[in-house]
Amino acid sequence: MVHTGDGKGKTTAALGLALRAVGCGMKVMMIQFMKGTWKYGELEAAKRLAPDFTILQMGEGFTWETKDRRKDIALSKKTWEFCKETLQSGKYGLVILDEMNYVLGYGFLDTKEVVDFLKKKPEELHVVLTGRNAPKELVELADLVTEMKEVKHPFQKGIIAQRGIEF
Numbered sequence: 001m002v003h004t005g006d007g008k009g010k011t012t013a014a015l016g017l018a019l020r021a022v023g024c025g026m027k028v029m030m031i032q033f034m035k036g037t038w039k040y041g042e043l044e045a046a047k048r049l050a051p052d053f054t055i056l057q058m059g060e061g062f063t064w065e066t067k068d069r070r071k072d073i074a075l076s077k078k079t080w081e082f083c084k085e086t087l088q089s090g091k092y093g094l095v096i097l098d099e100m101n102y103v104l105g106y107g108f109l110d111t112k113e114v115v116d117f118l119k120k121k122p123e124e125l126h127v128v129l130t131g132r133n134a135p136k137e138l139v140e141l142a143d144l145v146t147e148m149k150e151v152k153h154p155f156q157k158g159i160i161a162q163r164g165i166e167f
Contacts, residue, residue: 001127004101004134007148008166014096014128015042021126022052026093029086033079033099034059040167058082059099076108087121094126101131104138111135 001017003010018028030046036059046055058079060071080103087095104111115137121127129138139145154162161167 001129001144001146002101002134002138002142003128003130003146003148004132004139005146005148005150006132007150008153009148010130010132011042011098013146013148014098014130015045017126017128018053018094018096019049021094022049026052027091028053028094028096029092030055030096030098031079031083031086032057032059033076033097033103035099036060038167041164056082072106073108076103080109080114084117087117087125087127090122092125094128096128096130099131100129101134101138103131104135105131105133111137114138115141 003013014030018030021028030042030053032055036057043055043057046053058075060075083095083097086092100114103109104114115135118127118138118141129142134145
């Protein structure tokens with residue numbers, strides 16, 4: 001599954017799937033590629049659903065905050081290695097690769113390598129990749145692609161990100 005587009009809600013939709021999957025007895029792992037410095041509401045919710053739902057923040061913040069491309073690439077590669085182990089582990093019914101589309105779009109990881117690996121994932125494993133600008137190859141591979149389209153956003157009125165809504 002791919003959640004992409006310019007609108008809000010890609011990670012939020014993946015979290016909704018995680019909640020549903022846990023409710024149906026699945027174990028869920030969400031690996032966040034870029035998030036790593038903020039205290040998001042979903043982190044507290046996951047603690048309440050542990051051990052069935054785990055979120056790992058493996059980034060150090062968004063790329064426009066770090067400004068160190070070599071470091072971002074190295075961290076993305078390290079996170080991808082962990083993702084591959086997780087996807088092959090057989091421990092989870094659903095794995096969410098949060099912000100993966102950004103990582104691919106920025107060229108931090110090779111899209112072909114990721115797509116080729118996902119083609120070999122266990123058939124019963126559900127995988128969600130979130131982020132804007134999903135690569136064409138990933139869209140073609142996915143069984144489900146949802147594009148979030150921004151129609152209106154509170155930022156346009158100067159309303160800052162709201163705890164419990166945006167994070």
